[in-house]
Amino acid sequence: MFAALITGKGTVEMVEFADPTPAPKGVVVDISFCGICGTDIHAYQSGKPYHPAICGHEWAGVVSAKGAEVKSFTEGDRVIVATAPACGSCEACRAGQADRCQVAFLSMIGRDPLAPAHGGFAQRIPVAAARVVKTNTALTEQQAAMVEPTTVAFHAVRRSGIHLGDIAVVQGAGPIGLGTMQWVKAAGAGVVIVVEPNEQRRALAIELGAHYAVEPGEPADQLVKQLSHGLGADIVYECVGRPFAVQAAVDLARRGGSMCLIGLADQDAAITPGSWLIKEISVTSALAYMHEEFEMAMGMIADGRFRTEPMHSSTIGIDGLDAALSDLASGTSTQTKILVDPRL
Ligand SMILES: [Zn+2]
Ligand SMILES: [Zn+2]
Known part of the structure; x- marks a missing residue:
């Protein structure tokens, strides 16, 4: 399986990875769409070191495999990427600052123990089960892929x-x-x-x-x-x-x-x-989000108080990522949110 990674200034490489298998507390998600974030554009423009796990961190998809210890998800569940809830055992959690959980923070920046070696510009991604949230059934997959930046x-x-x-x-x-x-x-x-x-x-x-x-x-x-x-x-x-x-x-x-x-x-x-x-x-x-906020935001997209569709300007395949990043980095792009569909 190939995943697209931003590996330097103006450089996107297709890197080969073994087909993922889930960790005992992990799931594998077949990605339907992954949005391009401003962070991806910054990395492409600057060439500064960029953690591969967050190269494509706005995704939605379907659980295709789960680890033996995973109880809350099953194959076929629609899910979106989120951040983990408080772990209960890190320094911050033990100090009573659960909303500052260090493990949840690490999962947000792609540095938790189960962080994958690539991001969502791929057909499949293995992540900690705690990091995904079930997709609100009223949302399309395109809407679901825009929940993270929302x-x-x-x-x-x-x-x-x-x-x-x-x-x-x-x-x-x-x-x-x-x-x-x-x-x-x-x-x-x-x-x-x-x-x-x-x-x-x-x-x-x-x-x-x-x-x-x-x-x-x-x-x-x-x-x-x-x-x-x-x-x-x-x-x-x-x-x-x-x-x-x-x-x-x-x-x-x-x-x-x-x-x-x-x-x-x-x-x-x-x-x-x-x-x-x-x-x-x-x-x-403000930086990122809390686990609980994903369900809240999805509920308000589902009832129409928040509209994602007008911001979705185009859909491309993984092979179009380099050109899309180059356009977005130009400063004159007419695009708002580009979704990558790895099935194309
Ligand atoms: Zn982002
Ligand atoms: Zn914690």
Whole structure:
């Protein structure tokens, strides 16, 4: 069996692996779709060392084999990739900080003891059974493959402390920004403004329910002021993931407002501490998700409060991955979420 791995700057290699068998506490999942994440694009652009287990970490599929000790899944179950629940025995769990379980964290970054040697750009993947969650039966496989990035945004909005009626700004309308925008609406924001330079992405933000979508810089400043008696937004979500965007987010917030950092910049960001202090800005940050949040997010996709389909821009086979990453890394791509179907 071959899996596609990003092995260097602008390099995708098809690497051969033995057909997987499940560990005693593991399952093998036949992958139906695996989404391309911003993390994959960053790895392709930078060539920085990239853990192979997370090269393709947004997948859905069907359990094709299970280990002898696995009770909660059986062959034929539809599942999605998630993070493990708290283990109960690591340092953090024993200290009573189960929501900071170190084993769950390691599984999220592909470094748990049962982490596979490749990610989801493959026909099959062996993982710890604790890492998968049964797919909500109302979801299509394409929707199921988009639950992982959707849950990243879900977790961030749950942590952010948004209040009913807030004026909320979302910076960036990639898959994470568009997801955050939808959850912010579902959480009861009064007005949701998306700030995004790409016209096509602004149109998609409006289609998905944003009240306003505006270019960054002066147009965004003016609009936020106009909607907030000149004061600024109650809460700003940073989903661009570039260094300049951190201070830009705080600049759009009002005194006493909040900023939630979701986008992961891979370089240091310059900030103006004085403006943070003057505004007494509250900051939350979010990385990944909790096990319980996958079922919650799927339920809200199933009942239509969150729409994945408009963000799914195309489907390719594994052999199209190199070209797709090159397009996404160009900065001028018209794609939003590309799903890889290893059966093609
Ligand atoms: Zn990701
Ligand atoms: Zn633990």
